[in-house]
Structures are given as C-alpha cells and as structure tokens.
Amino acid sequence: MASTQEYAHPSDVDHNDPAFIWDPYPIYDALRRHDPVHHSAAYGGYYLITRFEDVRRALADWETFSSAELGVTSIPMSVKRDFPEIPLEVDPPEQRRYRALITPWFSRSRVDQLEEQVRTITRELLDAKAGETQIDFVQDLAVPLVGRGLAVFLNVPDEESRPWPGWLSDIFHGRMANRQRADEAGRKLIDYVDRKIAAAKERPGDDFFSMLATSDYKGRSLTDKEMRGFGVLTMTAGQETTVNGIGNSIWYLGSHPDQRDRLRRQPSLIPHAVEEILRFLSPIQLLGRSTTRDVTVSGTPIPQGSTVAVCYGAANRDETAFESPDECRLGRQHNNHIAFGYGPHTCIGAPLARLEMRVALAEVLRRVPDYELDTERIEMTPHGDLRGPWRLPATITR
Numbered sequence: 001m002a003s004t005q006e007y008a009h010p011s012d013v014d015h016n017d018p019a020f021i022w023d024p025y026p027i028y029d030a031l032r033r034h035d036p037v038h039h040s041a042a043y044g045g046y047y048l049i050t051r052f053e054d055v056r057r058a059l060a061d062w063e064t065f066s067s068a069e070l071g072v073t074s075i076p077m078s079v080k081r082d083f084p085e086i087p088l089e090v091d092p093p094e095q096r097r098y099r100a101l102i103t104p105w106f107s108r109s110r111v112d113q114l115e116e117q118v119r120t121i122t123r124e125l126l127d128a129k130a131g132e133t134q135i136d137f138v139q140d141l142a143v144p145l146v147g148r149g150l151a152v153f154l155n156v157p158d159e160e161s162r163p164w165p166g167w168l169s170d171i172f173h174g175r176m177a178n179r180q181r182a183d184e185a186g187r188k189l190i191d192y193v194d195r196k197i198a199a200a201k202e203r204p205g206d207d208f209f210s211m212l213a214t215s216d217y218k219g220r221s222l223t224d225k226e227m228r229g230f231g232v233l234t235m236t237a238g239q240e241t242t243v244n245g246i247g248n249s250i251w252y253l254g255s256h257p258d259q260r261d262r263l264r265r266q267p268s269l270i271p272h273a274v275e276e277i278l279r280f281l282s283p284i285q286l287l288g289r290s291t292t293r294d295v296t297v298s299g300t301p302i303p304q305g306s307t308v309a310v311c312y313g314a315a316n317r318d319e320t321a322f323e324s325p326d327e328c329r330l331g332r333q334h335n336n337h338i339a340f341g342y343g344p345h346t347c348i349g350a351p352l353a354r355l356e357m358r359v360a361l362a363e364v365l366r367r368v369p370d371y372e373l374d375t376e377r378i379e380m381t382p383h384g385d386l387r388g389p390w391r392l393p394a395t396i397t398r
Helices: 018-022 025-034 052-060 094-106 108-112 115-127 137-154 164-177 179-202 208-213 224-237 239-255 257-265 267-280 350-367
Strands: 037-040 046-049 134-136 287-291 295-297 300-302 307-310 371-373 389-391 393-396
Touching: 037 300, 046 052, 052 295, 052 307, 094 108, 094 208, 094 224, 108 350, 115 137, 115 350, 134 137, 137 164, 137 208, 137 224, 137 239, 137 350, 137 389, 164 179, 164 224, 164 239, 179 208, 179 224, 208 224, 224 239, 239 257, 239 267, 239 350, 239 371, 239 389, 257 267, 257 350, 267 350
Parallel strands: 046 307
Antiparallel strands: 037 046, 134 393, 287 307, 295 300, 371 393
C-alpha cells in the first residue's frame, strides 16, 4: 500500500490503482486535510472533491456539476452509447419529470412488499450450500441474489436473470481490462431491454417495461430511446453496487467476529448496521460530473468543462460530519451518510438495495453464522469508483 506521502503529487492519485482500491481511506484522509479538491493527471485529468459538505454541495448543484454528458459518471468514461441513461444522465427540470414517472415503482412501500420473495431466494441460495464447508459469499450468494432480486423487482421471469451477472461483470470490469468484451456485453443488455420494450408495446403486462410503455410523459408516450435509457440504467445501476454492499457487510462481520456475535444476539440492530456499513465501506466510492462553468471549491479553482469526481467514500469518513468516522459503530444513530448520493440524483433504487442487504445479513447470521474468511484469496472489484469484494471465499466452521 502506498503511503500518503507518495500521493502528494497531483499525478499520483488514481482511484483505479489496485493499492488504492484495496484501502483508499488513508489517501482520502490525507486529501481531506491537505488537498481537499485534488487534481489528478490520470485519464486526461480530473478533480477529486473529498470533504463532506463540498461533496453535498456539488451533488445538489446540478447547474454547475452536471451529469448530463453521456458516460461522464464513470471515470474513465463508460461504454459508449447514443442514448442517455435516464434519469441519471439528464439534469433538472427534465430529470424531475422523468424521475416522477418511475417513483411509484421504486417506492419503499412497493419494495417492502417484495421482502418475502427476496428472503425465499436468499434461503434457496444458502440451502444450496448446506452440508458444504466452503462458500464464496459474493459469487454463491450476493451475485445471484441481486440478479434474481432484480427480476422480482422488475416482475419478469426468474430464468431471464441468469445471464445478467455475466453481462454486468463484463460491462463494469471489462471497462478497465477488456473494452471489446465490455461493449459486447453492453449490446446484449441493450438488446434484452429493447426486446422487453417491444413485447410490452405489443402486449402490455404488469412488469416494469410495460409500465414504461404505457406511461404518459408530458402528454405523449415515451420514445423507444427514452425507454431504453430507463431500462438500461435500472438494470445496471443497482446490481454491482448492491453486490458490493452485501459483500462489504459479510466481509466486515467476518473480520470482526465480536460485532457479528452482537448482531446475532441483537438482530433488531441489523437495519442500523446496514446503514453504518454503507457509510463505513461505501459501495459507490465516487461518481463523475462535468462542470458547466468555472467554480471554486474549498479555495481550489475548477475550470469549466472539467471532469470532477464527487467522492462519496471520502465524504462518509469526514470527521467534521461523523464522530469517530474511522470506527464502524453498528448501532450509530442519526447516520447522515451519503452512500446513496444527495440532491436530485439521489439513488432511486436505495429501498431495494437496503432490503436485499438486510435480508442477506439476517439469513447469513441465522443459517451460516460461523465462518472464517480466506483472507488470502479475497479479490476486489477491479475499479475504484465502485468498491467491494468480487470474490469472498470462506470456510463454514459449524
């Protein structure tokens, strides 16, 4: 792991560097204290905003820090597309109108009704490992749970979800290692969305795509490109982030058996624990924005047209916002973290992510509470904007 001194020069910070991915927090701490708006020369140059209040202001100020440039939310830019992912890559006021169309589908009241189905899937996945001593909590549990949970959420057949994890892995991980493979997976995902939209237009049902196909947007139907934008974002935005959230939770508890035992004894703390682990090990470490005008943040001028990383992971460890931020306190109250963002682009899928994390933790603690992580074989996701273990092997000890 590089020391904070090695990151004193502007060209040195690269959030996709394996050492940074493994433990970015010492670097974030140094940046918040000494260089809170840091310019990195990587990827053509970008600024990292690291303090809690600065991050919140940037996320709220969509007029200055815009996400309405295709692919800018990923650094470097993601798979090229000819359509915006809606509503993420649209700014207000149009963004608010688009978001209002789907808000009922994403509401907490609707999502909470899916809990038993999500719990059933979780139990099936853990039961499949019954009698075995080895488990990979990400590949055997989190990945299939999130894919199948999304199928429940979209109200599409369970079997359709089987290829989704592979597509998402190629899209997110291939962006750094194999761009051709990422593009191919992106085309498969888009083709799936387009086919679902076409079927919904022909014969509407009660699934997510039919909801889009029958929506009224300013007195007209949504275009195919608009529906594609909604569909692709919904299928991509929540999958790996929630996998990371589940993986981070099990990783943390596996590394802190005293805290694991506490949750076993006090399962009523699980909702608080989920929020604290979201803060402490933010699944989304940063998202990109593009500046529409010259702006100064914490004394640092940022020119118009700059790429800016708003660093959720750094903000969630800011000592001015959280008492003892580098301690994971599972019973922390009034946890004002920004793991799901802030402002108009706050993650609309947060209720589903929270539900899947709560259920996964509860069922692991109930069914396989005694496990030891194989720390030498843990593999992290290969990019630093989203952070969590991609492989989390463990031995079930009882």
